[in-house]
Amino acid sequence: MYRRKVQVTGGGTFFVTLPKGWAERVGIRHGGEVALVPSQGGPLLVVPEGMRESNRCLLRLDGRSRVELEREIIAHYIAGFDVIRVAGERIRPQERRMVREIAQSLIGMEILEETQSEVALHSVVNIQDFPAQHTIHRIFDITRAMLEDAISAFLARDDELARDVIERDGDVDRLVLLVARQFSLLLRDLVTEEDIGLSRFAFLHYHTVADQLERVADHAVKISRAALEVETLPSQEVGGRVRGLFGESKEILEGAVQAFEERDTKLANHVLAHKEDRNQLLELAQISAADQPENAYAISIVMDSLLRARE
Missing domain, CATH: 1.20.58.220 (Phosphate transport system protein phou homolog 2; domain 2)
Structure with a gap:
């Protein structure tokens, strides 16, 4: 935990300094922006720019049964991933159909990218x-x-x-x-x-x-x-x-x-x-x-x- 003393400018603005080590670790630079988000209960969150980028994951299709793949996709869906890529050496039509059926069982997940070796599910709804x-x-x-x-x-x-x-x-x-x-x-x-x-x-x-x-x-x-x-x-x-x-x-x-x-x-x-x-x-x-x-x-x-x- 970092502790800072609150200071006040001549114009009445409150300010605190950010810990240098933390700022460097998350990539904050001179002139950069941070978001200040009041959270439930009172705390104020400091979120560096670009910190909330989409989360992606890759699942290998090779050798997985439908049940195994369904479990994996649902687990990553619940975990909050925005993009779930399912890849294999070459995805057969029945495997592609299987991925599509699993996607249809999840609210907000749509297939937006497809190649011979990959199918990508994207979250298309806002929370x-x-x-x-x-x-x-x-x-x-x-x-x-x-x-x-x-x-x-x-x-x-x-x-x-x-x-x-x-x-x-x-x-x-x-x-x-x-x-x-x-x-x-x-x-x-x-x-x-x-x-x-x-x-x-x-x-x-x-x-x-x-x-x-x-x-x-x-x-x-x-x-x-x-x-x-x-x-x-x-x-x-x-x-x-x-x-x-x-x-x-x-x-x-x-x-x-x-x-x-x-x-x-x-x-x-x-x-x-x-x-x-x-x-x-x-x-x-x-x-x-x-x-x-x-x-x-x-x-x-x-x-x-x-x-x-x-x-």
Whole structure:
């Protein structure tokens, strides 16, 4: 840490000197410019000119499976790289198609450069274009609709609707990855706080909520897959129990998100206080499964997923 005494000119301007060693290390010269950025909480950041250039990385395609390449690209996307170059001795059409499909699963990443041996993905959106508040609410809207449709698909044995819910999980994943990328950029570059309008501490809560909503979406997918395995229509009694538990789970989910968005601690405590005893609900799930042995596995999956979604 460097310490400097604040001085005042005759005209009332405050000034401090910059540490010589630091200035030389980052390339500051006489007549050069630095950016002064007020950050959340009070600190003032001194950013040398050219310090925030685009980040680039190179990934070798040779010998990688699709899963391995997808993991690598997503990891570098979350890490905040603006340009991700994928290179090989000669990229085959199926490999090029694979890179394109991975890029389409990431918000803001587009293929802007291509040669026989390289494909370059570029980030074409600004972080300000996706306010965290709006992104979280969009994730919630999709997740809630997925859960509703998953239950409808299960109760009506609607395979088409069940498959549609499974496909929509990709929309949630893309938004959650975007939130993770924004959080990573915040951790790496304090100046990003000014761009986003949130501190790293505040954004951590949005990141946590996004992860929790993603889990709810995953449970909606599990329910939809269970719906595809149902052999007969659920009985009226089982359907009533499922609807009842779904209604309670939906109410808790909506209340929790509303409490977070409105910073309403009273509502948050109300939601927590009105969660029913899990053991009682597990017993209800077991009874429902026993009522229809042919659908026992699917019913157990549905009830368990609803229990976990509400938590």
